[in-house]
Structures are given as C-alpha cells and as structure tokens.
Amino acid sequence: MTVASDPLALDRQVCFALVVASRTVNAIYRPLLEPMGLTHPQYLVMLALWERAPRSVRELSDVLQLDPGTLSPLLKRLESAGYVRRERDQRDERMLAVTLTGSGAALRARAELIPPAIVAELGMDLTELEQLHASLTRVIAAARTAQSDA
Known part of the structure; x- marks a missing residue:
C-alpha cells in the first residue's frame, strides 16, 4: 500500500496538518x-479586548472558544502584567467584567505591527492567507455542526 492510497497515512491527515500549522505559525509569533x-x-485575549472592552469573562470565553478554567489563568497573568483589570460588573454583580x-490599551499600537510582520515572515500572498482563513473558518463550522449532531 502506498502513502497516497493509505487512508491512515500521517501526511494525509487533516488533524496532523492543522496541528503542525498551528504549532509552526505560533512559533513565528513568539519572538514578536x-x-x-x-x-x-x-x-x-488582548485582541478580543482591543476589539471591544469591557467584556464579561463568559463573553471572552465564548469569543475565544476557551473554557473558563483555561481563560482564568490567562486573565490573572494579564492582570499581573498590568494590562487588564477584572471587576464585578456594575449591572450584574454575579458577572466578572474584564477591561483594559x-x-x-496602549499596547495595541505595538501589536498593530504584528499582522504585517507575520505576513512578511510567512512569505505568502495576503489573498492566499485570507482564503486559508476562510477555509479554516468553514472547517471550524463543519466540525461544530458534526459535534452538535453527535
């Protein structure tokens, strides 16, 4: 059996390509x-807050698609770094609001240099990256539909 005809060949697995792509692209972000x-x-988390703040922890969890147990330590570290504040929501004391x-807020100006640096580092055409983003968004939606149908 050749790799091309083997349905279990590692190089043919979508999950493998996604994991390796994620890991290698994230490595490009690290020094930036x-x-x-x-x-x-x-x-x-900061991208979500630069888009709109304040946000509740629940809203951040939904937007970032992270469970609150994963999000909480991230918020604690960002708060320790002085980038965010967590406070009780004035409209609903049961809710925790996260604000910049x-x-x-000032860090955003430095962060604006990251997307073009990533595009340059990847050496890929912006249109190709936008198409990839659209394809991945469809994969995410299809996987969610499959999960909810199961």
Missing part, C-alpha cells in the same frame, strides 16, 4: 510577542 510580555493565548488598563 515576547518583547510585549505576551504569550500567544494572552495575545488572543491604560497600559493594555
């Missing part, structure tokens, strides 16, 4: 984020 004191997951500090 380290000077800002951010890990890639923390960067994703002045330092966290």
Whole structure:
C-alpha cells in the first residue's frame, strides 16, 4: 500500500496538518510577542479586548472558544502584567467584567505591527492567507455542526 492510497497515512491527515500549522505559525509569533510580555493565548485575549472592552469573562470565553478554567489563568497573568483589570460588573454583580488598563490599551499600537510582520515572515500572498482563513473558518463550522449532531 502506498502513502497516497493509505487512508491512515500521517501526511494525509487533516488533524496532523492543522496541528503542525498551528504549532509552526505560533512559533513565528513568539519572538514578536515576547518583547510585549505576551504569550500567544494572552495575545488572543488582548485582541478580543482591543476589539471591544469591557467584556464579561463568559463573553471572552465564548469569543475565544476557551473554557473558563483555561481563560482564568490567562486573565490573572494579564492582570499581573498590568494590562487588564477584572471587576464585578456594575449591572450584574454575579458577572466578572474584564477591561483594559491604560497600559493594555496602549499596547495595541505595538501589536498593530504584528499582522504585517507575520505576513512578511510567512512569505505568502495576503489573498492566499485570507482564503486559508476562510477555509479554516468553514472547517471550524463543519466540525461544530458534526459535534452538535453527535
């Protein structure tokens, strides 16, 4: 049996390609984020907050597709770094709101240099990357549908 005809060949697995792509692309982000004191997951939290803040922990969890147990340590580290504040929501004391500090908001200007640096580092055409993003978004939606149908 050849690799091309083997349905279990590692190189043919979508899951393998996704994991390797994620790991290698995240490695490109690392040296860009380290000077800002951010890990890639923390960067994703900051992106969500730069898009709109304050946000509840529940809303952040939904937007980032992370369970609250994974999100909580990220928020604690961002709070320790002085980038965010967690406070009881004034409208609903049961909710915890996450907002940017002045330092966290100011960090956005430095972060704006990251997307073009990633595009340059990958050496891929922006249109190709946008098409890849659209394809991955469809894969995510299809996987979610499959999970909810199961």
